[in-house]
Amino acid sequence: MQRYYLPIIHNGQLQADDAGEMFGSAALASQYGARVAHEIGSDPEYDPGSGTVVIVVDSAGVEIARHAVGRAAW
Structure with missing residues (x-):
């Protein structure tokens, strides 16, 4: 398990993710x-x-992945 972070850019401003989440792979974190x-x-x-x-x-x-809101496929 590895910790991954999901910061969000909204209206040009970065919203940091200081806690992160644990996932077994980069693919799971991206999903x-x-x-x-x-x-x-x-x-x-x-x-x-x-x-x-x-x-x-x-x-x-x-950086593992970027997902644009409104066009994200999962």
Whole structure:
């Protein structure tokens, strides 16, 4: 198990993820990131013009995936 972080860029501002989540693989972490992006986009109050992106980063700071809200496939 490795810790992955999911910071979010919303309206051009980075919202850090200081806690992270434990996953058995980068693929599982990426799938979770896609699900988070989908859930954000499903919120009726979400503004599609905000350019929100969920980023998946491993514990070494390496970017694993980016999921644009509104276009996330999971």
